[in-house]
Amino acid sequence: MRDRSGPKSLRLGPSGRHDAPMTTNPHIATGLVVVGIDGSEESIAAFTWALEEARIRGARVRAVNVWNYPVGYGVEMAALSTISPETMERSAHTVLNQSVDQALIGVTEPPPVERVIRQGAASRELLDEGSGADLLVVGQRGHGGFLGLLLGSVANQVLHHATCPTVVIPRQEATKSAKK
Numbered sequence: 001m002r003d004r005s006g007p008k009s010l011r012l013g014p015s016g017r018h019d020a021p022m023t024t025n026p027h028i029a030t031g032l033v034v035v036g037i038d039g040s041e042e043s044i045a046a047f048t049w050a051l052e053e054a055r056i057r058g059a060r061v062r063a064v065n066v067w068n069y070p071v072g073y074g075v076e077m078a079a080l081s082t083i084s085p086e087t088m089e090r091s092a093h094t095v096l097n098q099s100v101d102q103a104l105i106g107v108t109e110p111p112p113v114e115r116v117i118r119q120g121a122a123s124r125e126l127l128d129e130g131s132g133a134d135l136l137v138v139g140q141r142g143h144g145g146f147l148g149l150l151l152g153s154v155a156n157q158v159l160h161h162a163t164c165p166t167v168v169i170p171r172q173e174a175t176k177s178a179k180k
Helices: 041-059 075-080 085-104 122-130 144-151 153-161 172-178
Strands: 023-024 032-034 060-068 114-118 134-138 166-169
Touching: 032 041, 032 122, 041 060, 041 085, 041 166, 060 085, 060 122, 085 114, 085 166, 114 122, 122 134, 122 153, 134 153, 153 166
Parallel strands: 032 060, 032 134, 060 114, 134 166
Antiparallel strands: 023 166
16 A cells, blocks of 8 residues: 655755755855754754854854743733743843853854844844854754644744855754764
8 A cells, every 4th residue: 555644744954855054045145144043952952053064165153032021911921920031031142151061062163143122022132133144053852753843933034034044954864863
């Protein structure tokens, strides 16, 4: 009987391979690769990929962590309202520094890395940071299974609205990196 499960992935990279990073938009080189980092395996895989790409290009890396003070209603929000914006920003610095430091372990001669904290909507802030960059890199945070064919909301926004070339590192790359 024929396999009717359909394609295993709908993500195609420039090579036509389903597991290759997705890219968009031709652009003029500026010497900057911007990558979003939120502490997840996917974002650390994206940062690791961005490091190697920047090394090849002779570029620097700007690692960006975006935090936002939540707005909402209800019991959960009452608990969050006791956390100050300063505490949330310090937490963002901790996440960024730990993620970058973890990814740099064992990397010989990494390119220059700038660490940036922004407050606001993640996709908007990453798009602003990526404006004029050679490359904007994010990890795929979509769900597993059938929904794993979907991009996360930030990756989707960045991929469709960036003014520079954009790379979304597939979830499989994060899994490979975590096993190393």
